[in-house]
Amino acid sequence: MTTRTMAARSFDAFARMSVGRAFGSTVGKIAGGFIVLLVLTAIFAPWIAPFDYAAQNLANGNTPPAWPHLLGTDEFGRDVLSRVIYGARTSLSVSGTAIAISMTVGMTLGAAAGNFGGFFERAVMTVVDLTWSFPDILIALIFVAIIGPGLTSTTFAIAIAYLAQFTRLTRAQIVRLKRETFIEATINLGAKPAHILLRHLMPNAIAPVIVVGMLAIGDGIVLEATLGFFGLGAQPPTPSWGAMMSSGTAQLFLSPWVIIFPGIVVAVTVIAVNLFGDELIRALDIRDRLRGA
Amino acid sequence: MLQVRDLGVAFGAVQPLAGVSFGIDKGETLGIVGESGSGKSLTAMSVMGLLPLIGGRITDGSMQFDGQDLTRLAEKDYRKLRGGRIGLITQNPMTSLDPLQKIGPQVDAVAVLHLGMTGAQARARTVEILGTLRIPEPALICDRYPHQMSGGMKQRIVIAMALAADPDLLIADEPTTALDVTVQAQIIRLLDDLVKQRNLALILITHDMSVVAQTCDKVVVMYAGRAIEQGPVGAIFDAPQHPYTQALIGCIPRGLADGDRIEGIPGTVPTVMNYPKGCPFHPRCDRAQPTCETVEPVLTPRGDGAVACHFPGAAP
Amino acid sequence: MTNLLEVRDLSKRFSSGGGPFRRARSMQAVNGVSFDLPRGRVIGVVGESGCGKSTLARLILRLIEPSSGTVQFNGADLLAKTASQMRALRADMQMVFQDPYSAIDPRYTVARAVAEPFGIQGRTPKGSMADEVAGLLDMVGLDPGLAGSFPHQISGGQKQRVGIARALALRPALLVLDEPTASLDVSVQAQIISLLQQLRDDLDLTYLFISHDLSLVKYFCDEILVMYLGRVVEALPDTSAPARHPYTRTLMDSTFEPDPKLRRTITPLEGEVPSPFNLPPGCAFADRCPQATTLCRTQTPTLDPRGGHPVACHHPI
Numbered sequence: 001m002t003t004r005t006m007a008a009r010s011f012d013a014f015a016r017m018s019v020g021r022a023f024g025s026t027v028g029k030i031a032g033g034f035i036v037l038l039v040l041t042a043i044f045a046p047w048i049a050p051f052d053y054a055a056q057n058l059a060n061g062n063t064p065p066a067w068p069h070l071l072g073t074d075e076f077g078r079d080v081l082s083r084v085i086y087g088a089r090t091s092l093s094v095s096g097t098a099i100a101i102s103m104t105v106g107m108t109l110g111a112a113a114g115n116f117g118g119f120f121e122r123a124v125m126t127v128v129d130l131t132w133s134f135p136d137i138l139i140a141l142i143f144v145a146i147i148g149p150g151l152t153s154t155t156f157a158i159a160i161a162y163l164a165q166f167t168r169l170t171r172a173q174i175v176r177l178k179r180e181t182f183i184e185a186t187i188n189l190g191a192k193p194a195h196i197l198l199r200h201l202m203p204n205a206i207a208p209v210i211v212v213g214m215l216a217i218g219d220g221i222v223l224e225a226t227l228g229f230f231g232l233g234a235q236p237p238t239p240s241w242g243a244m245m246s247s248g249t250a251q252l253f254l255s256p257w258v259i260i261f262p263g264i265v266v267a268v269t270v271i272a273v274n275l276f277g278d279e280l281i282r283a284l285d286i287r288d289r290l291r292g293a
Numbered sequence: 294m295l296q297v298r299d300l301g302v303a304f305g306a307v308q309p310l311a312g313v314s315f316g317i318d319k320g321e322t323l324g325i326v327g328e329s330g331s332g333k334s335l336t337a338m339s340v341m342g343l344l345p346l347i348g349g350r351i352t353d354g355s356m357q358f359d360g361q362d363l364t365r366l367a368e369k370d371y372r373k374l375r376g377g378r379i380g381l382i383t384q385n386p387m388t389s390l391d392p393l394q395k396i397g398p399q400v401d402a403v404a405v406l407h408l409g410m411t412g413a414q415a416r417a418r419t420v421e422i423l424g425t426l427r428i429p430e431p432a433l434i435c436d437r438y439p440h441q442m443s444g445g446m447k448q449r450i451v452i453a454m455a456l457a458a459d460p461d462l463l464i465a466d467e468p469t470t471a472l473d474v475t476v477q478a479q480i481i482r483l484l485d486d487l488v489k490q491r492n493l494a495l496i497l498i499t500h501d502m503s504v505v506a507q508t509c510d511k512v513v514v515m516y517a518g519r520a521i522e523q524g525p526v527g528a529i530f531d532a533p534q535h536p537y538t539q540a541l542i543g544c545i546p547r548g549l550a551d552g553d554r555i556e557g558i559p560g561t562v563p564t565v566m567n568y569p570k571g572c573p574f575h576p577r578c579d580r581a582q583p584t585c586e587t588v589e590p591v592l593t594p595r596g597d598g599a600v601a602c603h604f605p606g607a608a609p
Numbered sequence: 610m611t612n613l614l615e616v617r618d619l620s621k622r623f624s625s626g627g628g629p630f631r632r633a634r635s636m637q638a639v640n641g642v643s644f645d646l647p648r649g650r651v652i653g654v655v656g657e658s659g660c661g662k663s664t665l666a667r668l669i670l671r672l673i674e675p676s677s678g679t680v681q682f683n684g685a686d687l688l689a690k691t692a693s694q695m696r697a698l699r700a701d702m703q704m705v706f707q708d709p710y711s712a713i714d715p716r717y718t719v720a721r722a723v724a725e726p727f728g729i730q731g732r733t734p735k736g737s738m739a740d741e742v743a744g745l746l747d748m749v750g751l752d753p754g755l756a757g758s759f760p761h762q763i764s765g766g767q768k769q770r771v772g773i774a775r776a777l778a779l780r781p782a783l784l785v786l787d788e789p790t791a792s793l794d795v796s797v798q799a800q801i802i803s804l805l806q807q808l809r810d811d812l813d814l815t816y817l818f819i820s821h822d823l824s825l826v827k828y829f830c831d832e833i834l835v836m837y838l839g840r841v842v843e844a845l846p847d848t849s850a851p852a853r854h855p856y857t858r859t860l861m862d863s864t865f866e867p868d869p870k871l872r873r874t875i876t877p878l879e880g881e882v883p884s885p886f887n888l889p890p891g892c893a894f895a896d897r898c899p900q901a902t903t904l905c906r907t908q909t910p911t912l913d914p915r916g917g918h919p920v921a922c923h924h925p926i
Contacts, residue, residue: 181711185775188672190699191729200714328794427877443881473657474821475878478863482875500795503824503865507872526869544799545867546828555828557800561764 028279051079072257083239095220098158106166114174132164173205218273301353324509332518377407380455386447390439397435407458445476517573524598534605614646619678640839653830660836703776709768720756766797
């Protein structure tokens with residue numbers, strides 16, 4: 001058995017163990033179940049949504065929930081349910097992409113900073129901390145000013161907003177791990193720095209980062225909704241939960257369902273993501289490691 | 294002074310202690326010796342009535358302290374005893390003292406609470422006790438904080454707190470494990486002197502048989518939550534009856550005089566979750582018979598002491 | 610008998626940096642240590658906390674860079690080696706660590722941990738890797754079936770055996786043992802010590818054994834170096850040699866015998882180990898020594914290799 005297959009197997013077992021355990025509790029099952037449901041909804045949106053999200057029917061505007069429009073229609077007569085379903089796509093893809101970019105860049109910078117230390121570390125951390133000092137909305141506005149409103153700006157804004165967190169967390173993990181006896185043991189075996197970084201430091205560092213990433217997706221959804229609320233996010237006719245809530249405010253007393261349903265979905269999604277993240281933290285038993293960020 | 298009979302302790306469905314019996318009188322030093330997971334610290338906590346704090350409860354047995362049965366004592370009466378007539382010295386001096394309080398007030402508090410002294414009286418007493426424990430410049434030390442003291446000093450201060458209310462019984466739970474060897478010797482000597490000068494009863498809990506040989510009059514050997522042998526210290530070392538005791542003494546590194554190599558005991562100490570059925574030592578015992586796997590031996594008197602074994606006696 | 614290791618005047622100074630508001634402090638963790646370790650011998654280094662024994666172990670293996678002094682390993686000057694030369698040399702000089710609980714990567718199986726030295730040093734075993742791992746586990750008294758277990762699934766003693774198997778995978782000449790049994794139960798400690806003795810015989814190893822436990826060192830080692838605050842204060846040529854340095858005498862008096870008939874009278878030794886940051890001039894032991902004189906407080910004694918039993922004291926016993 002080569003070292004590679006042994007490595008793959010042990011990582012596999014470890015991952016399955018942790019995620020499996022997170023699903024073990026009741027909370028984990030419900031929250032995790034909801035997340036899975038949401039992801040499936042987003043993927044199969046075209047088959048699930050009863051109507052075309054952009055189909056307008058002005059005569060049918062502002063109808064309360066009733067068959068066939070189970071969640072009612074908005075002012076343009078568009079089916080709220082379908083727009084909520086497609087909104088899931090927007091939210092998840094934007095948030096997911098943004099966090100993925102943020103995590104990749106953040107982990108690379110953090111690992112490099114933690115591993116090489118010295119002036120390089122201080123330089124990287126200073127720059128990264130600067131990004132942290134800007135409010136997310138401000139960053140989004142800057143991008144909007146440069147690129148114009150839309151999903152690209154939103155994605156970059158979210159990515160930059162969380163970059164500092166991933167960098168700091170990864171660096172803290174690396175710094176903590178470097179002091180462990182097994183790292184000293186590996187150096188003592190004659191390992192090169194690259195081997196230590198890639199085979200020992202990184203694999204042990206990523207667990208908390210992945211969990212924070214998961215929780216960040218929840219935050220990212222809220223951020224996307226916030227930007228959408230101000231009209232800076234997805235542009236019409238692309239449905240976005242935030243944008244729906246924004247346009248819904250005008251009709252709050254006339255047709256409250258336009259704002260309530262997307263609002264509920266956002267809230268439940270964020271709760272589910274946070275709860276599942278908590279279960280994952282407990283399953284991986286890494287509560288103490290998250291204090292590094 | 295203290296007579297423990299058949300003590301049993303449980304945490305939920307788990308029974309970490311069972312059938313523990315021993316006695317101690319004024320002026321005596323009793324050593325409770327065992328490896329990790331043997332239940333020795335748990336025994337100390339039981340005597341101090343601290344089990345509810347960690348979610349445990351006494352299931353059987355009695356603990357007679359000067360006529361009272363501690364197992365039936367109400368918490369408010371226990372509080373009068375704890376820190377008063379029964380003092381506890383814990384394992385880790387680094388964490389036993391409040392880091393945010395000066396040393397003086399921490400020791401004073403004991404005399405104020407248990408002896409009803411005023412602040413000034415308590416302070417005078419504190420300085421006196423610190424002096425007898427050979428702490429230099431005790432009056433100045435009272436104004437310092439714990440983090441300014443070394444490990445050995447801190448342990449002496451913890452001992453001072455245990456002594457402040459003039460206890461009859463002192464329980465020292467691994468008092469020297471976290472200290473350097475030369476400091477350990479000083480603390481051991483200190484405890485020895487205290488027992489002699491004040492006619493105290495001292496229960497010394499340790500994993501170190503050499504410390505027991507140096508300082509104890511009687512010994513209780515614990516394994517997997519059970520007292521498996523006890524007796525006067527000379528008998529335990531000269532003629533140990535239980536195979537575990539014999540093996541344990543055989544594990545101590547000795548000088549060239551012996552020539553034999555130490556062997557160690559095969560296997561590992563069982564955890565609370567999987568105490569073996571029957572005699573807890575049988576999987577590692579070289580004279581185990583089928584009886585040992587099913588019937589748990591009871592502590593029975595033998596010679597000057599007592600042993601819990603189906604086949605006690607010298608090694609074959 | 611050639612010397613596997615020759616250490617001359619090895620020193621290490623640690624400084625915590627200063628700044629505009631804080632003065633830089635420095636302490637001499639190891640100060641002018643010299644000794645020879647012949648092939649096949651076991652030398653013990655004993656001392657209490659802060660004496661520098663762990664630092665010494667790491668200096669010898671060059672896991673920490675010395676401030677001054679030389680280390681000759683097998684005739685080669687270690688401090689002259691480049692980083693990549695050192696990496697290759699490390700296969701020949703290994704260490705067993707104090708804390709078995711953190712000495713193995715928690716995400717590695719036993720098999721992967723024990724096989725890692727091969728990959729790092731680019732060597733292939735004669736047979737298959739699985740066979741080699743099984744052989745190594747068997748050599749340290751572990752059931753080869755444990756190969757697929759993770760560290761958290763095995764006991765402390767078993768973890769330490771895995772650490773030993775990993776250290777011996779490439780058959781090093783020198784094994785440095787840094788308090789290998791300090792965190793283990795007595796019965797397990799005895800198992801590990803017994804194993805180490807057997808391995809030394811079977812594999813012709815040379816050991817440097819670091820410990821705070823004098824009785825263990827006396828049992829296990831051929832010669833003993835006693836350290837106090839970074840210096841070697843006495844080098845006992847064999848384990849029955851009497852103490853010549855007052856500190857060694859104190860250490861021996863503080864080590865109890867497992868026999869109630871051999872109880873010691875403990876003489877009070879005042880004071881505690883002084884802070885290494887503020888060492889007084891002269892002999893570091895002077896303010897605790899029952900026979901200290903003015904000379905002791907002004908002039909630091911050096912290790913005097915008198916008749917094969919060196920001692921660093923102005924008034925040896």
